[in-house]
Amino acid sequence: MSTTRAPDPARRNPQTTAAILEAALDMARESGLAKMSIEGIAARAGVGKRTIYRWWPSKGAVVLDAWAGELAARLHERLAAPHTGDFEADLKLMIKDAWIGTIGETREVYASIIAEAQHDPELAAELRKRLIAPATALVSERIRRAQADGQVAADIDPQRAIELIYAQLYYRLLVAGLPTDEAYVEDVADLALRGLRPRGPAGA
Amino acid sequence: MSTTRAPDPARRNPQTTAAILEAALDMARESGLAKMSIEGIAARAGVGKRTIYRWWPSKGAVVLDAWAGELAARLHERLAAPHTGDFEADLKLMIKDAWIGTIGETREVYASIIAEAQHDPELAAELRKRLIAPATALVSERIRRAQADGQVAADIDPQRAIELIYAQLYYRLLVAGLPTDEAYVEDVADLALRGLRPRGPAGA
Amino acid sequence: MSTTRAPDPARRNPQTTAAILEAALDMARESGLAKMSIEGIAARAGVGKRTIYRWWPSKGAVVLDAWAGELAARLHERLAAPHTGDFEADLKLMIKDAWIGTIGETREVYASIIAEAQHDPELAAELRKRLIAPATALVSERIRRAQADGQVAADIDPQRAIELIYAQLYYRLLVAGLPTDEAYVEDVADLALRGLRPRGPAGA
Amino acid sequence: MSTTRAPDPARRNPQTTAAILEAALDMARESGLAKMSIEGIAARAGVGKRTIYRWWPSKGAVVLDAWAGELAARLHERLAAPHTGDFEADLKLMIKDAWIGTIGETREVYASIIAEAQHDPELAAELRKRLIAPATALVSERIRRAQADGQVAADIDPQRAIELIYAQLYYRLLVAGLPTDEAYVEDVADLALRGLRPRGPAGA
DNA sequence: CTATAAGCGAGACGGTACGTCGCGTCTTGTA
DNA sequence: TACAAGACGCGACGTACCGTCTCGCTTATAG
Numbered sequence: 054m055s056t057t058r059a060p061d062p063a064r065r066n067p068q069t070t071a072a073i074l075e076a077a078l079d080m081a082r083e084s085g086l087a088k089m090s091i092e093g094i095a096a097r098a099g100v101g102k103r104t105i106y107r108w109w110p111s112k113g114a115v116v117l118d119a120w121a122g123e124l125a126a127r128l129h130e131r132l133a134a135p136h137t138g139d140f141e142a143d144l145k146l147m148i149k150d151a152w153i154g155t156i157g158e159t160r161e162v163y164a165s166i167i168a169e170a171q172h173d174p175e176l177a178a179e180l181r182k183r184l185i186a187p188a189t190a191l192v193s194e195r196i197r198r199a200q201a202d203g204q205v206a207a208d209i210d211p212q213r214a215i216e217l218i219y220a221q222l223y224y225r226l227l228v229a230g231l232p233t234d235e236a237y238v239e240d241v242a243d244l245a246l247r248g249l250r251p252r253g254p255a256g257a
Numbered sequence: 258m259s260t261t262r263a264p265d266p267a268r269r270n271p272q273t274t275a276a277i278l279e280a281a282l283d284m285a286r287e288s289g290l291a292k293m294s295i296e297g298i299a300a301r302a303g304v305g306k307r308t309i310y311r312w313w314p315s316k317g318a319v320v321l322d323a324w325a326g327e328l329a330a331r332l333h334e335r336l337a338a339p340h341t342g343d344f345e346a347d348l349k350l351m352i353k354d355a356w357i358g359t360i361g362e363t364r365e366v367y368a369s370i371i372a373e374a375q376h377d378p379e380l381a382a383e384l385r386k387r388l389i390a391p392a393t394a395l396v397s398e399r400i401r402r403a404q405a406d407g408q409v410a411a412d413i414d415p416q417r418a419i420e421l422i423y424a425q426l427y428y429r430l431l432v433a434g435l436p437t438d439e440a441y442v443e444d445v446a447d448l449a450l451r452g453l454r455p456r457g458p459a460g461a
Numbered sequence: 462m463s464t465t466r467a468p469d470p471a472r473r474n475p476q477t478t479a480a481i482l483e484a485a486l487d488m489a490r491e492s493g494l495a496k497m498s499i500e501g502i503a504a505r506a507g508v509g510k511r512t513i514y515r516w517w518p519s520k521g522a523v524v525l526d527a528w529a530g531e532l533a534a535r536l537h538e539r540l541a542a543p544h545t546g547d548f549e550a551d552l553k554l555m556i557k558d559a560w561i562g563t564i565g566e567t568r569e570v571y572a573s574i575i576a577e578a579q580h581d582p583e584l585a586a587e588l589r590k591r592l593i594a595p596a597t598a599l600v601s602e603r604i605r606r607a608q609a610d611g612q613v614a615a616d617i618d619p620q621r622a623i624e625l626i627y628a629q630l631y632y633r634l635l636v637a638g639l640p641t642d643e644a645y646v647e648d649v650a651d652l653a654l655r656g657l658r659p660r661g662p663a664g665a
Numbered sequence: 666m667s668t669t670r671a672p673d674p675a676r677r678n679p680q681t682t683a684a685i686l687e688a689a690l691d692m693a694r695e696s697g698l699a700k701m702s703i704e705g706i707a708a709r710a711g712v713g714k715r716t717i718y719r720w721w722p723s724k725g726a727v728v729l730d731a732w733a734g735e736l737a738a739r740l741h742e743r744l745a746a747p748h749t750g751d752f753e754a755d756l757k758l759m760i761k762d763a764w765i766g767t768i769g770e771t772r773e774v775y776a777s778i779i780a781e782a783q784h785d786p787e788l789a790a791e792l793r794k795r796l797i798a799p800a801t802a803l804v805s806e807r808i809r810r811a812q813a814d815g816q817v818a819a820d821i822d823p824q825r826a827i828e829l830i831y832a833q834l835y836y837r838l839l840v841a842g843l844p845t846d847e848a849y850v851e852d853v854a855d856l857a858l859r860g861l862r863p864r865g866p867a868g869a
Numbered sequence: 870c871t872a873t874a875a876g877c878g879a880g881a882c883g884g885t886a887c888g889t890c891g892c893g894t895c896t897t898g899t900a
Numbered sequence: 901t902a903c904a905a906g907a908c909g910c911g912a913c914g915t916a917c918c919g920t921c922t923c924g925c926t927t928a929t930a931g
Contacts, residue, residue: 064902087376090891101904106893161375167431168372172291177434185432209448217421217448220428224420227371228389228427230381244413244421248452268881268923296912305883310914472897472907495784500886509909514888575839576780580699585842593840617856625829625856628836632828635779636797636835638789652821652829656860676876676928704917713878718919 060107072098073105074119078162081116086165089116113169113176120162121183127155132191140199144218145242147192152222152233160233164226189215206251218245264311276302277309281316282323282366290320290369317373317380324366325387331359336395344403348422349446351396356426356437364437368430393419410455422449468515480506481513485520486527486570494524494573521577521584528570529591535563540599548607552626553650555600560630560641568641572634597623614659626653672719684710685717689724690731690774698728698777725781725788732774733795739767744803752811756830757854759804764834764845772845776838801827818863830857 076098080089091112095102109115131150137143156163170177189212196214199205205214221241225231280302284293295316299306313319335354341347360367374381393416400418403409409418425445429435484506488497499520503510517523539558545551564571578585600623607613613622629649633639688710692701703724707714721727743762749755768775782789804827811817817826833853837843 061901066902069903085376091893092891095904099904101902101906102893103895103905104903107902164375168375170434171368171372171431172289174434181434206451213444213448216425216428216433220424220432221420223432224424224427227375227431228424229420230374230378230385240417244417244452246452247410247456248448248450262880264881265879268879270881270922273882294912295914299883303883305881305885306914307884307916308882311881466906468907469905472905474896474907477908493784498886499888503909507909509907509911510888511890511910512908515907572783576783578842579776579780579839580697582842589842614859621852621856624833624836624841628832628840629828631840632832632835635783635839636832637793637828638782638786648825652825652860654860655818656856656858660859673875678876678927681877702917703919707878711878713876713880714919715879715921716877719876 065108069098069100069104070108073100073115074122076100077112077115078119078123081120081162081165082159085161086113086116086169091115110175111173113166113173114179116162117166117176117179117183120159120166121180124155124159124184128188131155138202140195140202140204141242141246143195144192144246145239147195148218148222148238148242149235151188152238153235160226167223167227192218203251205249209249214245214249217248218242221245269312273302273304273308274312277304277319278323278326280304281319282327285320285324285366285369286363289365290317290373293320295319314379315377317370317377318383320366320373321370321380321383321387324363324370325384328359328363328388332392335359342406344399344406344408345446345450347399348396348450349443351399352422352426352442352446353439355392356442357439364430371427371431396422407455409453413453418449418453421452422446425449473516477506477508477512478516481508481516481523482527482530484508485523486531489524489528489570489573490567493569494521494577497524499523518583519581521574521581522587524570524577525574525584525587525591528567528574529588532563532567532592536596539563546610548603548610548612549650549654551603552600552654553647555603556626556630556646556650557643559596560646561643568634575631575635600626611659613657617657622653622657625656626650629653677720681710681712681716682720685712685727686731686734688712689727690735693728693732693774693777694771697773698725698781701728703727722787723785725778725785726791728774728781729778729788729791729795732771732778733792736767736771736796740800743767750814752807752814752816753854753858755807756804756858757851759807760830760834760850760854761847763800764850765847772838779835779839804830815863817861821861826857826861829860830854833857 073094077089077094080094080097089112091102091105094100094112094115095105105115109118128151131154132147137146166176166180170180192215193211196205196211200207200209200211218241221244222233222238225233225237277298281293281298284297284301293316295306295309298304298316298319299309309319313322332355335358336351341350370380370384374384396419397415400409400415404411404413404415422445425448426437426442429437429441481502485497485502488501488505497520499510499513502508502520502523503513513523517526536559539562540555545554574584574588578588597620601619604613604619604622608615608617608619626649629652630641630646633641633645685706689701689706692706692709701724703714703717706712706724706727707717717727721730740763743766744759749758778788778792782792801824805823808817808823808826812819812821812823830853833856834845834850837845837849
């Protein structure tokens with residue numbers, strides 16, 4: 054029914070795709086999403102603009118693809134098995150793995166993707182689906198186990214607990230505009246845990 | 258010493274300034290900072306582009322001026338006297354005043370300003386100086402008093418306490434992309450207060 | 462070697478080109494080159510400014526292209542065969558064809574092109590190459606034949622003879638700012654011919 | 666009746682006027698009328714734009730004032746007394762004085778004024794009145810005397826004779842874009858004189 | 870001998886146009 | 901039919917001048 058036929062993914066050239074993603078990620082690292090252009094990515098990748106528009110709806114989508122693709126690989130390794138039994142230790146490890154080990158020096162790329170997402174609902178949805186939801190799911194699972202163990206108060210919504218923790222990191226990234234080191238991550242977890250822990254034997 | 262002389266603020270036309278700020282705020286409300294242009298603001302305000310460039314370095318600066326100006330006026334009224342003595346009540350009132358009463362329906366404007374600030378350090382600095390720092394100072398003061406009263410644990414850095422609270426709201430605005438109602442603000446405060454209150458037998 | 466690659470003329474859109482030239486010529490006729498703008502040509506032709514800048518270096522070049530293109534067509538018809546054998550008749554016919562029949566009512570366009578050429582050496586060169594040189598060559602050839610026939614003094618440089626004739630017309634156009642009719646062209650030729658004809662007993 | 670009162674010439678500041686004219690002439694010499702701006706003249710002269718607009722209608726008028734003022738002074742000296750009795754010698758001297766001695770190295774300034782005059786009828790009129798008419802009058806007078814002496818054919822209109830001569834120089838300046846040296850001036854006069862002289866005793 | 874009306878410097882202002890960049894769509898030629 | 905290349909209509913960029921205006925300051929008649 055549509056006049057403009059959808060492209061056939063089977064005929065997509067993998068080398069071309071790789072060149073575009075690499076160029077996009079390099080440029081995002083160097084100067085951030087806002088200062089990039091599709092035109093620039095095409096030139097750097099040695100690719101026609103048409104080819105980019107064929108496979109991605111916006112520059113944000115290209116960069117998200119490039120950046121989240123890299124990230125997903127690294128995350129899978131790291132979040133394999135943090136089963137210590139000690140919730141505090143596990144939590145801190147997970148946050149460090151995610152926020153320092155994985156995002157690490159691409160934090161400004163991430164910030165610029167979130168910025169772009171403020172006026173690009175599709176990008177926002179994609180970001181949540183591909184990155185935030187999966188990461189949240191893992192932590193949520195661990196929190197639920199901690200509640201079963203009695204290490205986290207049972208009346209707390211795990212989703213809200215995650216927000217209490219992660220929101221601090223996003224605040225530092227997006228509002229304070231400051232870098233995040235290990236000490237800060239520790240502090241973030243400690244402050245959140247004050248509120249998450251059960252109120253002692255009397256409170257139980 | 259500078260070749261391009263700075264314009265003399267005394268010769269600035271107040272009507273023109275008002276027209277620009279009004280146009281900018283209207284447009285920001287309607288479609289967000291990202292879809293605006295200096296060209297558009299100038300046209301809507303019935304003003305030469307040059308006049309805008311003379312007094313503001315970027316469209317972000319114009320919108321911040323327009324938006325924060327309006328806000329500051331409203332905030333002064335609201336944050337006059339929240340002295341209940343009950344920290345929880347005071348805190349909730351302050352947050353509601355700030356986040357619902359003041360930012361309120363301009364939340365998307367605020368989100369787009371923060372987005373813009375990700376690649377505009379001057380705008381980020383201005384935003385922190387004009388809006389975040391003053392608001393933070395007021396809350397910080399109230400927390401300190403609560404610590405003196407024994408309503409908040411003495412070993413907590415008030416600045417970090419503020420982050421623990423506000424970060425949740427920013428997260429919802431920028432990352433979750435969801436609106437904030439009174440119930441959510443209550444929940445935000447309750448969750449944070451769990452961790453802020455003094456522990457141990459005395460607190461029970 | 463050049464960083465900004467030259468555009469490929471093969472990919473030039475003939476319709477677009479025609480629309481630009483037509484708009485440019487119309488506007489030049491209506492109000493003269495000085496009051497035109499690239500912006501205006503683009504708007505009238507329904508074309509992006511970039512497209513004009515891609516193919517022409519300046520508005521003068523566009524108008525010259527449009528005007529001289531039209532002219533060349535008209536001139537080819539007219540200067541087909543003025544072989545009367547009578548130099549005076551031939552000369553007068555050539556001048557009338559060129560200055561009245563061809564330039565005719567576009568004399569102000571021509572004047573404004575020459576004006577523009579005063580501060581645009583490239584335009585001046587192009588004007589001489591495309592219009593003045595070819596026209597001069599034809600007349601020069603006829604003068605040479607007249608010298609062989611003994612109708613023009615042999616010791617006169619044909620190029621200077623042309624200047625003696627045409628300069629009067631350019632003077633009237635550019636300095637006196639007056640129109641040129643047939644009677645004036647006759648007078649121009651007569652006055653010049655006084656000096657060009659062979660002197661002495663043979664010529665009497 | 667008019668709302669905007671005419672300025673009072675008696676209160677005009679001579680230093681200011683001089684500064685403007687000097688700046689204008691310098692700039693015209695350096696880069697030509699076309700590349701100048703009222704704004705630029707004002708800045709260079711250390712003068713408000715208003716002051717220029719008060720006394721001159723256009724930048725062309727300013728430059729003409731500056732250039733022709735200088736020239737008039739120089740011309741008066743030179744054209745004092747060329748009464749040799751020999752018309753050819755007198756004519757050549759007059760042309761050399763005017764075209765080389767007086768216009769000389771400001772020939773490009775003159776060319777740019779004529780260019781400007783193509784789309785500024787007031788400037789054109791002023792130019793003819795202040796410069797061309799007076800110079801023409803002097804030469805015309807001399808030609809008339811030569812006709813009385815029998816050195817120039819009596820049936821020639823002196824005005825047309827002047828055009829025959831000067832047009833060649835204007836052509837070289839405006840159309841050919843070439844400099845004029847003494848040899849060329851000689852040639853111009855020689856070529857014109859061929860046609861101006863009486864046709865020998867038989868023709869009388 | 871003062872006051873009041875210029876001239877003047879400075880430059881803000883609403884505009885128009887500049888020449889450039891990037892958008893997203895398109896067409897052309899190659900593999 | 902995917903792709904490199906890039907022309908195209910379009911909208912916006914940030915800058916230069918336009919010609920008009922308003923502001924204080926100074927100068928120089930006219931009451």
